[in-house]
Amino acid sequence: MAVVLKRLTHDLYESATSLLVAPEQLKFTGTVADALAGIDEACHPHGIWLDRSMVGFFIVDTQFDHEFDFCEAGSLGIRTFLIDGQRQGQGLGKTAVKALRPYLTGAYPASAMIWLTVNCKNLAAYRCYEQGGFTDTGDLYLGGAAGPQHVMRQALTH
Numbered sequence: 487m488a489v490v491l492k493r494l495t496h497d498l499y500e501s502a503t504s505l506l507v508a509p510e511q512l513k514f515t516g517t518v519a520d521a522l523a524g525i526d527e528a529c530h531p532h533g534i535w536l537d538r539s540m541v542g543f544f545i546v547d548t549q550f551d552h553e554f555d556f557c558e559a560g561s562l563g564i565r566t567f568l569i570d571g572q573r574q575g576q577g578l579g580k581t582a583v584k585a586l587r588p589y590l591t592g593a594y595p596a597s598a599m600i601w602l603t604v605n606c607k608n609l610a611a612y613r614c615y616e617q618g619g620f621t622d623t624g625d626l627y628l629g630g631a632a633g634p635q636h637v638m639r640q641a642l643t644h
């Protein structure tokens with residue numbers, strides 16, 4: 487299964503808002519609409535495509551260090567990573583996470599590391615990130631509204 491990761495142009499923002507997760511998953515990511523409403527130019531929304539369908543979404547935050555002091559300036563952060571509820575459980579999340587490193591290495595040549603935080607109760611996402619090449623740093627981020635989060639990272643190879 488091949489997925490394509492691509493930065494969203496503004497004209498695709500609206501179709502991205504039709505990507506929905508289950509109500510009980512909202513505490514982990516919120517909605518795409520909220521995420522798009524809350525970003526500035528440092529945050530780059532992306533779509534995950536399978537064939538011609540947009541099946542998922544994530545944001546590349548180029549100023550992750552402004553919020554999280556565990557990472558150095560110039561690091562990339564992944565936010566609001568999600569697969570549409572109707573397409574979950576088919577391996578798409580894992581495949582998309584595996585595609586992050588080659589994509590980000592090419593698209594952000596000045597960055598050496600990708601970071602993310604994942605809620606300790608979010609087993610599906612944790613497994614997805616781990617199998618997709620991220621390493622748990624062992625640190626916990628305690629500032630999240632829905633409880634402690636694991637801090638994970640992956641080096642980019644240039």
Ligand SMILES: CC(C)(COP(=O)(O)OP(=O)(O)OC[C@H]1O[C@@H](n2cnc3c(N)ncnc32)[C@H](O)[C@@H]1OP(=O)(O)O)[C@@H](O)C(=O)NCCC(=O)NCCS
Nearest residue numbers: 511514567568569574575576577578579580609610611613
């Ligand atoms: C997390 C998410 C992206 C995973 O996407 P997905 O396409 O369903 O994941 P995959 O089908 O690739 O499965 C990845 C792994 O998670 C496991 N998994 C899936 N759902 C699970 C669940 N409810 N509980 C535990 N493990 C689960 C799968 O078994 C698989 O592991 P395996 O290969 O060892 O079997 C998706 O569930 C999602 O969008 N969740 C809501 C938003 C969210 O929480 N995002 C993360 C924010 S940090």
